[in-house]
Amino acid sequence: MMAHFSYVRPRSLKEAIGHLAENGARVHAGGTDLLGCLRDQVFDVRKVVSISGLSAMRGVEQVAGGGLRIGALTTIAEISEHPLIRKHYTALAQGASEVASPQLRNQGTLGGNLCQKPRCWYYRGEFHCMRKGGDVCYAAGGENQFHCIFGSGGRCFIVHPSDTAPALSALDAQVEITGPGGLRTMPVENFHVHPEDDVLRETWLERGEIVTAVRLPAPQASLKSTYRKIRARRAWDFALAGAALALELDGDRVVDGRVVLSGAAPVPWRSLLVEDTIRGKTLDDRTIDAAADAVVKGARPLAKNKYKLPLFRGMIQEELRRIHQSAGADG
Amino acid sequence: MEKPNPKRSLSNHRISRRSFMAGVGAGTVCVAASSRLFASGGGEKEEEVINADSLSKLSLHINARDHHLLVEPRWSLLYVLREKLGLTGTKEGCSRGECGACTVLIGHVPRYACLTLALEAEGAEITTVEGLLNGEELGAVQTAFAEEDAFQCGYCTPGQIMSVEGLLRKNPSPTTEEIRIAVSGNLCRCGAYSHIFKAAEKAAKARSK
Numbered sequence: 001m002m003a004h005f006s007y008v009r010p011r012s013l014k015e016a017i018g019h020l021a022e023n024g025a026r027v028h029a030g031g032t033d034l035l036g037c038l039r040d041q042v043f044d045v046r047k048v049v050s051i052s053g054l055s056a057m058r059g060v061e062q063v064a065g066g067g068l069r070i071g072a073l074t075t076i077a078e079i080s081e082h083p084l085i086r087k088h089y090t091a092l093a094q095g096a097s098e099v100a101s102p103q104l105r106n107q108g109t110l111g112g113n114l115c116q117k118p119r120c121w122y123y124r125g126e127f128h129c130m131r132k133g134g135d136v137c138y139a140a141g142g143e144n145q146f147h148c149i150f151g152s153g154g155r156c157f158i159v160h161p162s163d164t165a166p167a168l169s170a171l172d173a174q175v176e177i178t179g180p181g182g183l184r185t186m187p188v189e190n191f192h193v194h195p196e197d198d199v200l201r202e203t204w205l206e207r208g209e210i211v212t213a214v215r216l217p218a219p220q221a222s223l224k225s226t227y228r229k230i231r232a233r234r235a236w237d238f239a240l241a242g243a244a245l246a247l248e249l250d251g252d253r254v255v256d257g258r259v260v261l262s263g264a265a266p267v268p269w270r271s272l273l274v275e276d277t278i279r280g281k282t283l284d285d286r287t288i289d290a291a292a293d294a295v296v297k298g299a300r301p302l303a304k305n306k307y308k309l310p311l312f313r314g315m316i317q318e319e320l321r322r323i324h325q326s327a328g329a330d331g
Numbered sequence: 332m333e334k335p336n337p338k339r340s341l342s343n344h345r346i347s348r349r350s351f352m353a354g355v356g357a358g359t360v361c362v363a364a365s366s367r368l369f370a371s372g373g374g375e376k377e378e379e380v381i382n383a384d385s386l387s388k389l390s391l392h393i394n395a396r397d398h399h400l401l402v403e404p405r406w407s408l409l410y411v412l413r414e415k416l417g418l419t420g421t422k423e424g425c426s427r428g429e430c431g432a433c434t435v436l437i438g439h440v441p442r443y444a445c446l447t448l449a450l451e452a453e454g455a456e457i458t459t460v461e462g463l464l465n466g467e468e469l470g471a472v473q474t475a476f477a478e479e480d481a482f483q484c485g486y487c488t489p490g491q492i493m494s495v496e497g498l499l500r501k502n503p504s505p506t507t508e509e510i511r512i513a514v515s516g517n518l519c520r521c522g523a524y525s526h527i528f529k530a531a532e533k534a535a536k537a538r539s540k
């Protein structure tokens with residue numbers, strides 16, 4: 001049984017933001033991550049502010065200029081099945097379809113997926129780790145087979161759990177945030193917090209702020225995007241290694257592209273090295289091998305997660321080869 | 332897909348535990364509840380907060396029947412189904428969204444009752460494995476599971492059945508791959524999967540007759 005909390009299901013966004021100004025108040029969207037955290041006493045919540053009734057925050061709409069606006073309460077299942085997202089933002093549809101399990105996709109929302117808490121077993125367990133205000137990251141010298149190879153800052157070794165965030169970042173999406181001060185937007189790429197900047201938080205949301213939507217830029221015909229996730233079981237498991245690629249192609253030459261890794265770092269990890277390696281190049285064997293070297297360059301594996309290096313290398317090779325082949329088939 | 336019901340109103344039947352306790356004896360529960368209804372009737376007032384130590388009145392629409400009960404904010408739908416309403420067909424495995432034993436349909440869509448607050452399920456059409464019976468007869472998916480021996484210990488079975496039922500309501504003639512995906516959020520520790528897939532195929536045929 002979870003500890004007691006008070007509960008409110010506001011009828012307007014304004015009302016919800018008001019409740020969230022209180023100490024110990026927290027957003028409930030689908031509840032799939034929040035209730036798990038409460039059951040495991042990862043943190044205390046005094047007031048659950050359920051935004052699930054704010055139906056204006058749910059659904060996908062086309063906006064002027066050709067982009068898409070996805071309400072934060074749109075479910076992961078709706079995103080994975082949406083025809084426009086499948087067609088023009090394939091990486092996002094694929095990322096969504098790789099999340100958790102069918103039941104969790106039916107209930108979990110996009111906003112909740114971006115704001116979910118880390119899955120490190122020390123953090124979720126009874127350890128007063130650095131992310132909970134303690135002095136130590138127990139994963140650093142402990143059971144760290146599922147932990148990060150980049151970006152720990154030597155402080156906290158979680159990997160970011162989301163499969164939608166890397167895709168959104170690769171697709172250059174923006175998060176729309178509404179709070180006491182009104183509306184602001186920021187690139188998904190900058191939304192998550194590096195441990196060296198602040199180990200106690202996962203997103204840059206301020207108190208009282210709610211993610212209200214995600215905006216995708218207008219689709220480009222030359223953009224090909226994919227998301228690949230490697231995991232032990234085909235359901236439930238988080239990424240051991242994953243990558244979202246959004247490449248602007250001219251035939252099988254990469255004009256430009258964004259590559260964002262999952263299962264790699266405490267935040268969705270943009271691999272500028274891979275991007276630099278493939279930009280302007282034809283996706284031949286040489287480029288693909290160079291990209292495999294680039295994807296793990298600078299990685300600092302822990303005692304039990306060295307297997308991630310060949311996994312990331314092989315995955316990037318397979319993904320780029322697949323893109324090369326389908327570009328050949330199209331052209 | 333379940334749509335939030337704009338008509339549903341939460342505040343008209345909140346009562347605190349104290350007013351309930353005081354009220355039962357004096358028979359004033361209804362008065363307390365209806366005065367709230369009056370107070371928030373305009374729709375301009377802000378939604379009321381249910382206190383952590385309060386019970387509040389909740390109506391759940393389960394298997395085509397309305398149930399009225401008092402719940403704490405922290406109670407999950409799974410807890411209410413099993414412990415308060417005696418609907419023990421829905422099973423508890425992990426209570427963390429990691430096994431699927433608690434799968435129910437909420438507005439025709441399979442979800443985990445362990446990660447759903449009872450208060451969040453108000454206004455929705457909820458179906459549990461008990462709701463698939465046709466009178467005294469097993470429903471199509473239940474029959475197919477029995478005929479195909481789609482279980483060993485049976486603990487995961489109600490959840491599996493609800494996932495297949497949810498699939499067939501959305502997609503009456505699924506491919507094997509679609510069936511596999513549909514039950515991928517239901518763990519079977521006995522490994523009855525191949526029989527489960529056959530049962531789902533059989534149920535699809537039976538339903539389309």
Ligand SMILES: Cc1cc2nc3c(=O)[nH]c(=O)nc-3n(C[C@H](O)[C@H](O)[C@H](O)COP(=O)(O)OP(=O)(O)OC[C@H]3O[C@@H](n4cnc5c(N)ncnc54)[C@H](O)[C@@H]3O)c2cc1C
Binds near residue numbers: 109161429
């Ligand atoms: C067993 C299991 C396996 C999973 N596997 C995967 C996986 O493989 N890949 C993956 O990506 N995810 C996975 N998840 C996570 C799952 O996708 C998330 O639980 C879900 O997307 C969260 O959405 P929700 O609406 O239920 O969030 P909630 O549980 O309601 O909220 C999650 C957190 O975000 C905050 N929040 C929610 N919405 C907003 C908002 N709009 N603005 C501000 N803050 C908000 C809440 O306060 C809370 O802290 C898994 C979860 C479980 C339980």
Ligand code: FES
Binds near residue numbers: 424444446
């Ligand atoms: S009891 Fe709900 S998923 Fe295991």
Ligand code: FES
Binds near residue numbers: 483486519522523
């Ligand atoms: S039949 Fe035993 S768990 Fe599935």
